[in-house]
Amino acid sequence: MESGAKEEEKVMGYNSKNVKKATLHSTLTALLDDPILADVPKKPSLSDVDTLINLELGSAMCISILKLDGTSFGTHFMVYHLVYALKPPSN
Incomplete structure (x- = not known):
């Protein structure tokens, strides 16, 4: 027992x-x-993890922007954000 x-x-x-x-x-x-x-932050937030998963799945994009002064920065965004930005609002 x-x-x-x-x-x-x-x-x-x-x-x-x-x-x-x-x-x-x-x-x-x-x-x-x-x-x-x-490229993963040491203490990732839920949105960081979600973005990285979507990058792997191909539903997000990572772009680097090079300024004229030689500096650059990178950003991630979801593909559907781009679609909504390009589509004109319809009534």
């Missing part, structure tokens, strides 16, 4: 909120240290 109680206690300890959070944190840290994912 005691071994069953210990086993149940071990399972309950594994399912605790702190253990799950630590496991998630270590997994995210390992993923973010991957050189392939170098």
